[in-house]
Each structure stands twice: as structure tokens, then as C-alpha cells.
Amino acid sequence: MRHLHTRTTRTRVVGALAAALLCAAGLAAPTATASPVAPALDDGLALTPPMGFNNWNSTHCRAEFNESMVKGVADIFVEKGLKDAGYEYVNLDDCWALPSRDANGKLVPDPVRFPSGIKAVADYVHSKGLKFGIYTSAGTKTCNSAGFPGALGHEYSDAQQFADWGVDYLKYDNCNNQGVDAKLRYTTMRDALRATGRPIVYSICEWGQNKPWEWAADVGHLWRTTGDISDTWGSMLAILKKNLPLAPYAGPGRWNDPDMLEVGNGGMTGTEYRSHFSMWAIMAAPLLIGSDLRSASQETFEILGNREVIAVDQDPLGKQGTVISSEGGRWVVAKEMRDGSRAVALFNESGTAQRISTSATAVGLPAADAYTLRDLWQHRSYNTAGTISATVPAHGTVLVRVAADPAWAKNPPAVELGLEGSPFAEAGKPAALTSTVTDLGRTTAQRVSVSLSGPEGWAVKATSPTTSPALPTGRSLRTGWTITAPQGTPTGSYGLTLKASYRSPAGVRVESAVPLTLSVVVPPPSGTSGLGDLPWLSATNGWGPVERNTSNGESAAGDGRPITIGGVVYGKGLGVHAESAVEYYTGGACETVRADVGVDDEKGADGTVAFEIWADGTKSASTGTLTNAMPAQPITADVTGAQIVRLVVSDGGDGIDSDHADWADVRVSC
Incomplete structure (x- = not known):
């Protein structure tokens, strides 16, 4: 009963926190609650969504995964306020056991x-007012290459052992499953956990292979929807896209799990990382910290501890x-x-700043004269006439x-900052840009001013007025600028900052800023060039880095092999891993x-991918889904007049494993 009481207490804390945040935001706390979705498991x-910690993403099986680390994380949960923010589970992943069971099969x-043993560690975690989780696999062995014992055939004895230790959460993996039907394997462990009489949250980790969202609502409390995440933008993005369409299957007691936080x-x-955390929160995903909190930066704690974002998830x-x-x-x-x-996320997948816009009615709100808009990262409230819009930085x-x-008028008007014009410039040549400051609010923004700054030594000059006495709803201050990078500036992306200052009708001064980038570029040479040898603007990859003139290899840079498709070896090209995007100016x-494109031979019979070539915002060429059994396929794209060429590889619709x-012998003709 103590653990059920802990759950009740945390729910009350989160509810009180949500009410306090609504007050701070100028939003009325609810006087009546909507009927909650009934949990699939009536327990x-x-x-x-569960919140807590799992060691795997930061330690894997390395020696630092040990009793001291686990206890240290529990201490940090309390000391750094993570417990008060809602995090409660401290979970072990693989490698906690010896490779063999004892003479009694334990x-x-x-x-x-x-x-000190697992029970002593669980007791320590419980002494902090937290809960304790453990890992095993629905197979004969776990997923680590050392082959620790799995629970297949031992479900009832293992579940009782976990209960005796004080386990509150079980992650149940999918390796070495001997081909036994997934529903049977996972249902057997559900029944074994129930038989212990102990309340244990049950996390199904079968990687979405059997579409658990369609059958596991009465089996577990959460289910993985994808393969493992890795600490890259490409991996996070691929998993996000896989999980987003599954919204109808989620609800109290049954959650889509796009894997742990990086x-x-x-x-x-x-x-x-703020995008990662924001999107997991708006997807009502479990929030399991995957970094070693003993060495985490202040920025990491600020992201993980953002209670307004957590309130969206919870x-x-x-x-x-x-x-x-x-x-x-x-x-x-x-x-x-x-x-x-x-809650509304404006998420920019691309490598350049983008204006992203919607409206209050489009997201399901009733018609009204105006609305209160609360920015959950700035922790500021504004009023809007109904437009929800922002210039969102790359990957932001x-x-x-x-x-x-009804209390919207007490907040200053929301103002959107934007920058128009090409985000590319050659060193020594002025680039023309236009900034916009637009009043999205129902009230008038007064005494408006704007500034643009670049790196030290760059010349930034306004070519039209930078102030306006007033901006009514929907009106904009447009200012022209020239910006010049010094001669000899290396190619690459450089930060710009666009700032605006204005006052509300009540005289409240508001400062607003948006970080932007301008890329210093060099035009491609005349003739035909291999893209494996040219500098790119940006590159994202689902696993490891994009490799020049070798295959993808594994996660480390430079570990690729000769590009080989269907037994044919190529000396030049790009080795990538879905989801991938490489951009060239x-x-x-x-x-x-x-x-010539295809799946590299280094992964045997696995892998399904599709290739696309984009010219600016238009898809110019694409393949269907390609497999390892297929020879290289030619792809040719007309990119005439394009400022940007983008090489994209998607996962073929079945995940990125x-x-x-x-991109063998990939060439551009200029």
C-alpha cells in the first residue's frame, strides 16, 4: 500500500503544480474536469506517463553502471528538484545480473x-520517496552480447523475485525470444506480475515489431513503438515521425513509448535537446532521463526540470x-x-529558420475575441487575436x-519576429535581408524598435527605419538590412540575433529575440564534381555520422568501409543511415x-530505404523502397536554378534498423 500511496501523492503534486502554472500564465484553473479515459489495466x-531515469543511454554495460551510480542518481533527484518536478522511477537496465542463474534457478x-544486492539498492531508492525499476528480456537471454539470463520460461519465479526485492517498474525487452509469439510472451509476464500482488508498472519493449499499440493496452502500461534511440538528431527525428501517428492509442495507463531521453x-x-524534450512532452511520452546526472550541465537540468513542459506531458x-x-x-x-x-508545438525539422504558423481554431479552440498564449520555454504570457506563429530556429x-x-487583456500582445531573404552569403559581398516585427495580439504594440546583430567584425547596417510608434493587430514593421562577412571568412553557419522591444498599452516593456543563422558559402566549381568531396551545409543521420567516400559503418566517425552495393564496389560517394538528409549549396x-543508390552490403540481408533528391523545396527525383537484395539503382534529378540541393534517405516505412x-558515385554538374 505504501507504493500506491506514493503514486496518489505524486498525482496530487502534479495537479497542484498544473494549477499553479495556469495561475502564473493567466489561464483559469478548471472548475470541472473532463471525464478521463479509462485505463486499460484496471490497477x-x-x-x-512514467517519469524517471534509466542508465542505458549514458553507460550501456560499462563499469560505471553500479550501485554507487544508482544511489547517486536517487540523491540527485532529491537535491536538484527532479523528484519535486515529478520524476520518480530510478531504473536499472541490462547487465545488473551474473550470466548464470543459481542452483535454484534464481x-x-x-x-x-x-x-549490497538489488533489494538493498531498492530500499535506498525507496528511502528517498522514489520508486525502483529493473530490466530483463522476454527471451532466453537479454540483449547484451554477454548473454545475461532472460525470463522466457522463468516468468513467475522472476516476477516474484522482483517483487520480493521491491521492484516497482519492469522493462521487458525482446532479444533471444526463440520465435515465440510476442503476445504470448508479454501476456505471460503480465500474469506473472499480477500474481505477485505487488503494483509494478510494466514496460513492453518489443520495438514496435508486432504493432503493440494495437493489442497491448490490456497487457502493459507502455510499449515501445520503435527501435532504440541514439544520441543524434537523425535518430530522434526518425523516432518522432514513427510515434506521432499513433496518438489514438495513447491514454491513461497505456502509453506509446518512443524510447528514453538523450x-x-x-x-x-x-x-x-529542447526540441527532443518538447516533442516527447506533447506526445505524452514517458520521460525517462538517459544522461548521467552526476556530470550533467546546468543546461541539462534546466531542460529536464522545466515544469511547464512537464505539465504538458503529465x-x-x-x-x-x-x-x-x-x-x-x-x-x-x-x-x-x-x-x-x-498545448501547441511549432517544430522546425529543417536546417534553416522557418516561419511556422497556425491558429487557435485550427488547434481546436472555440472562437473568441482573443486568447492567452503562454510560451513554455520563455515562461511569459501574451495575448493573441488567434494567430499562433513564430520564426523557429533550425531544429528548434x-x-x-x-x-x-477572458483575462487575456492583462497580457502584452504577442509579437512575431522574422527575417526574409536568402540565408546565404559569400564572404566580402553584402547580403540583403529584411526583418519583420508583426503584432499578433488583440492590443497594440507601442514604441516598437528592432535591431540585428552578427558576429564580431561583421558589417550590419539598416537601410530603412528601425522604429515604429505603434503596431495595431496584424501590422508589421519591415526593416531592410545589409550584412557583410569579412573577406576570408571560412565557410560555415554563423549566428545572427534579431531583437525587438515594445510596450503594451499598460506600459509594460517587452524584450523579444530570436536566434538565426547565415551561412557563408562558396559556389560549387564549374563542371562535374563528386559530392563526397564537396563541403555540405548540413548533414543529419539516423546512426553515426555521414561518411565521405565510405559506407556508414557504425556509430564512430571514420569507421566505414568501401561503398558496396550488390557486390559492386564504388570509390566515391556518401555513406548514410536513414533517416538522413545532406544539404549542399x-x-x-x-x-x-x-x-547509383542502394543498401550497403555491410548489413547482410537487413535494411530497407528510399532515396529522394530535393531542389530547394521541391522533390525532383525519388526511388521506391530498396532492399539489400537489389542491385544499385540509378537516380538523376534536374536541379536547375536551385539554391539548395538536399539528399534524403527515409526508412522505407519500417523503422531505421x-x-x-x-549515394554511390554521387555527382553534381554545374
């Missing part, structure tokens, strides 16, 4: 990693956000909240909460891109 567990904790592990930027209505639009990588995802408001997300709130000077893809 009162996981009524909101699992044996590794005495080097866990000298926030803080170092493979993505702060902007990308909303008791239990709705997963649904896609409103996604054209050109400009995603709008909206989530219905219990108080009638909507603006996350807001919008409500038809062509400056309107090129006509044709061609390549083993999707090693080659």
Missing part, C-alpha cells in the same frame, strides 16, 4: 556492480498530441489539455499553451545530380 498505475545480482548526452545541441486527460500540419518540415502538433486549453521548437481566456548554378544506405 491505477501509470495514469500519467537470478543473481552481479556482486561487483551491486555488492537530453544531456552530448550528441545534439541545446536547441535540439496532463491527466492523457491525450497524445496530434499533427495539424507538417508541410516542408514545418510541424504543428496540438495536444488537448484537461482544462480545455491546447516553440512550445506554447493557448486558452480562450548550389547557388542556382547547377543543373543535374546523379548517383540496419538502414545503411549509399
Whole structure:
């Protein structure tokens, strides 16, 4: 009963937190709640997505995964306020046991990693007011190559052993399953956990292979929808796209699980990690920290501890956000909240800043004169006449909460900043840009001013007025600028900052800023060039880095092999892994891109991919789904006049496992 009481207490804390946040945002707290979706398993567990920690993403099986680390994480949950923010599970992943069971068939904790035993560690976690989780596989062995014992055929004895240790959460993996039907394997463990009499959250980890969202609602509390995440933008993006369409299957006690968080592990930027966290929250995904909190940065704690974003994930209505639009990588995802408001994510998949826009009615809010809009990363409230819009940095997300709130007028008007013109320039040559400051609010923005700044030594000059006495609803201040990178500036992306200042009708001063980029580029050479030898603007990959003139290899840079498709070896090209996108600046000077494409031989019989060539925002050429059994396929695209050529590899519709893809002998003619 103590653990059920802990769950009840946390639900009350989250509810109180949500009410406090609504107050701070100027949103009315609900006076009546919508009827919650009935949990699929009638046990009162996981009524909101589980929150906690799992060691795998940061440690795998390395020696630092041990008793000291686990206890240290529990301490940090308390000391850093993560427990108060809603995180409660401290979970072990693979490698906690010895490779063999004892003479009685029992699992044996590794005495080097866990000298005090698992029960003592669980007791320590419980002493902090937290809960404890453990891992095994629905097979004869776990997923680690060392082959630790799995639970197939031992479900009831293992479940009882976990219960005796004080386990509150079980992650049940999918390796070495001997071909036994997935529903049978996972249902048997469900029954075994029930037989213990202990409340244990049950996490099904069969990687989405058997579409568990269609059958597992009365088996487990959450189910993995994809293969494993890795700490790259491409991996996170591929998993996000796989999980987004599954919104109808989620609800209290039954959650789509797009895998654990990578926030803080170092493979993505702060902007990308905020997008990762924002999108997991709007998808009502479990929030399991995957970084080593003992060495985490302050930025990592600020992202993981953002209580306004957490409140979106933990909303008791239990709705997963649904896609409103996604054209050109400009995603709008909206989530219905219990108080009638909507959480809205404006997510920019692309490598350049994009204006992303929707409206209050489009996301499901009733018609009203105006709305309160709360920015959940800025922690500021505004009023809007109904437009929800922002210029979103590359790979960034603006996350807001919008409500038809009668008290909207006490907030200053929302103002959108934008920058028009080509985000590319050659060193020493001025580039012309135009900034916009637009009043989205129902009230007038007054005493408006705008500024644009670039790196030290760059020349930035306004060519038209930078101030306006007033901007009524829908009106914009447009300012022309020239910006010049010094001669000799290396190619690459450089930061710009667009700032605006204005006052509300009540005289409240508001400062607003958006980070942008301008890329210093060099036009491609005349003639035909191999793209494996030319600099790219940006490159994202589903696993490891994009490799020049070799295959993808594995996760480390430079570990690729000779590009080989259907037994044919190529000396030049790009080795990638779905989901992948590589962008090149062509400056309107090129006509044709061609390549031989296919799945690299290094992954045996696995892998399904599809190739696309984009000229600016238009798809110019594509293949169907290609497999390892197929020889290389030619692809040719007309890119005449395009500023940007984008080489895209998707997963063929079945996830990104083993999707090693080659752009063999890929060339551009200019």
C-alpha cells in the first residue's frame, strides 16, 4: 500500500503544480474536469506517463553502471528538484545480473556492480520517496552480447523475485525470444506480475515489431513503438515521425513509448535537446532521463526540470498530441489539455529558420475575441487575436499553451519576429535581408524598435527605419538590412540575433529575440564534381555520422568501409543511415545530380530505404523502397536554378534498423 500511496501523492503534486502554472500564465484553473479515459489495466498505475531515469543511454554495460551510480542518481533527484518536478522511477537496465542463474534457478545480482544486492539498492531508492525499476528480456537471454539470463520460461519465479526485492517498474525487452509469439510472451509476464500482488508498472519493449499499440493496452502500461534511440538528431527525428501517428492509442495507463531521453548526452545541441524534450512532452511520452546526472550541465537540468513542459506531458486527460500540419518540415502538433486549453508545438525539422504558423481554431479552440498564449520555454504570457506563429530556429521548437481566456487583456500582445531573404552569403559581398516585427495580439504594440546583430567584425547596417510608434493587430514593421562577412571568412553557419522591444498599452516593456543563422558559402566549381568531396551545409543521420567516400559503418566517425552495393564496389560517394538528409549549396548554378543508390552490403540481408533528391523545396527525383537484395539503382534529378540541393534517405516505412544506405558515385554538374 505504501507504493500506491506514493503514486496518489505524486498525482496530487502534479495537479497542484498544473494549477499553479495556469495561475502564473493567466489561464483559469478548471472548475470541472473532463471525464478521463479509462485505463486499460484496471490497477491505477501509470495514469500519467512514467517519469524517471534509466542508465542505458549514458553507460550501456560499462563499469560505471553500479550501485554507487544508482544511489547517486536517487540523491540527485532529491537535491536538484527532479523528484519535486515529478520524476520518480530510478531504473536499472541490462547487465545488473551474473550470466548464470543459481542452483535454484534464481537470478543473481552481479556482486561487483551491486555488492549490497538489488533489494538493498531498492530500499535506498525507496528511502528517498522514489520508486525502483529493473530490466530483463522476454527471451532466453537479454540483449547484451554477454548473454545475461532472460525470463522466457522463468516468468513467475522472476516476477516474484522482483517483487520480493521491491521492484516497482519492469522493462521487458525482446532479444533471444526463440520465435515465440510476442503476445504470448508479454501476456505471460503480465500474469506473472499480477500474481505477485505487488503494483509494478510494466514496460513492453518489443520495438514496435508486432504493432503493440494495437493489442497491448490490456497487457502493459507502455510499449515501445520503435527501435532504440541514439544520441543524434537523425535518430530522434526518425523516432518522432514513427510515434506521432499513433496518438489514438495513447491514454491513461497505456502509453506509446518512443524510447528514453538523450537530453544531456552530448550528441545534439541545446536547441535540439529542447526540441527532443518538447516533442516527447506533447506526445505524452514517458520521460525517462538517459544522461548521467552526476556530470550533467546546468543546461541539462534546466531542460529536464522545466515544469511547464512537464505539465504538458503529465496532463491527466492523457491525450497524445496530434499533427495539424507538417508541410516542408514545418510541424504543428496540438495536444488537448484537461482544462480545455491546447498545448501547441511549432517544430522546425529543417536546417534553416522557418516561419511556422497556425491558429487557435485550427488547434481546436472555440472562437473568441482573443486568447492567452503562454510560451513554455520563455515562461511569459501574451495575448493573441488567434494567430499562433513564430520564426523557429533550425531544429528548434516553440512550445506554447493557448486558452480562450477572458483575462487575456492583462497580457502584452504577442509579437512575431522574422527575417526574409536568402540565408546565404559569400564572404566580402553584402547580403540583403529584411526583418519583420508583426503584432499578433488583440492590443497594440507601442514604441516598437528592432535591431540585428552578427558576429564580431561583421558589417550590419539598416537601410530603412528601425522604429515604429505603434503596431495595431496584424501590422508589421519591415526593416531592410545589409550584412557583410569579412573577406576570408571560412565557410560555415554563423549566428545572427534579431531583437525587438515594445510596450503594451499598460506600459509594460517587452524584450523579444530570436536566434538565426547565415551561412557563408562558396559556389560549387564549374563542371562535374563528386559530392563526397564537396563541403555540405548540413548533414543529419539516423546512426553515426555521414561518411565521405565510405559506407556508414557504425556509430564512430571514420569507421566505414568501401561503398558496396550488390557486390559492386564504388570509390566515391556518401555513406548514410536513414533517416538522413545532406544539404549542399548550389547557388542556382547547377543543373543535374546523379548517383547509383542502394543498401550497403555491410548489413547482410537487413535494411530497407528510399532515396529522394530535393531542389530547394521541391522533390525532383525519388526511388521506391530498396532492399539489400537489389542491385544499385540509378537516380538523376534536374536541379536547375536551385539554391539548395538536399539528399534524403527515409526508412522505407519500417523503422531505421540496419538502414545503411549509399549515394554511390554521387555527382553534381554545374
